[in-house]
Ligand code: TYD
């Protein structure tokens with residue numbers, strides 16, 4: 001009876017653990033949750049020129065040693081692809097390439113070739129027969145993606161879609177596709193920096209918020225497998241307004257420098273600006289500092305920035321942001337060998353964050369000797385090499401840095 005209706009008993013479905021194909025670029029495999037899942041659809045978004053095609057050509061080439069890979073380009077000519085491959089020194093690669101923008105053609109070709117991986121570069125160049133609107137419009141992007149998702153699920157082909165992030169409203173950016181795909185990765189970088197962060201913002205097959213780190217070189221993207229301390233700018237002397245925190249992005253700790261600048265407001269309207277941290281959180285922290293720490297920034301502009309273009313979504317950044325702001329306001333540097341983290345509550349309490357001990361161990365590994373953390377995050381047996389001050393209230397934390 002079940003076979004007629006397609007209905008099955010849940011407990012009779014065999015649960016093979018997801019087989020995954022390792023791409024062999026460990027930082028990319030990591031953000032995917034351990035490799036590519038057959039039949040999955042992954043969207044990689046990012047600004048034009050950030051390195052999406054470069055990364056995917058490198059990935060395609062690695063993977064082509066094990067499975068068939070079809071790379072469809074709607075952006076560049078095959079000659080351009082070949083030039084890039086040469087620059088990347090991917091000479092003897094088995095990647096099959098196709099210059100095509102008609103999505104029905106792409107689907108038909110892929111259904112015939114049955115590749116293990118199909119790359120679409122980019123989804124904004126794909127057009128469907130059935131629609132008259134221009135390439136890149138929301139309807140074209142959605143329809144093309146829908147056809148490719150169907151192909152992936154029916155044939156078990158892993159599909160990677162490239163999507164340009166665009167600011168113009170008329171052009172459909174990756175956002176309109178996020179709900180249709182299994183995994184959404186964003187490629188980010190700081191202006192002028194060679195570092196490239198790839199971040200999972202959604203992943204049906206792994207941890208969201210996982211980040212992978214690459215550096216752009218003359219021969220393509222190079223993995224940065226131990227990035228935990230690269231987001232700290234090394235000042236020779238301690239400077240006011242800077243403190244190092246231990247963040248935890250995805251499954252690993254990351255040392256990042258949080259900077260603040262508090263300055264007399266030049267206009268009638270004071271500014272509160274944060275880059276890399278949630279904007280609303282900053283206003284909240286400044287109010288808590290005033291009410292529970294006796295520190296006022298009235299009439300002052302406050303800017304907070306996370307070094308290296310990292311975005312920290314977790315509340316563990318509260319205490320670092322607050323301490324950096326107060327350090328700048330007082331023009332008193334915080335000791336260079338100090339790290340901190342912790343959530344700040346509206347009542348002025350410092351709340352614990354997950355993985356306290358792991359964060360502290362990472363800090364000790366990188367030579368930090370002092371830590372100001374929520375009291376509940378202080379490990380009972382301590383951490384070798386680290387003097388840990390557990391704080392309960394904002395006022396105590398402010399006292400610790402003065
Ligand atoms: P690209 O992958 O074409 O970006 P996207 O597909 O996201 O638009 O990368 C473009 C930039 O990367 C371009 O400015 C040149 C630079 N680049 C390198 O620095 N090294 C390299 O090996 C390659 C292939 C590109």
Ligand code: MG
Nearest residue numbers: 052053075121
């Ligand atoms: Mg490209």
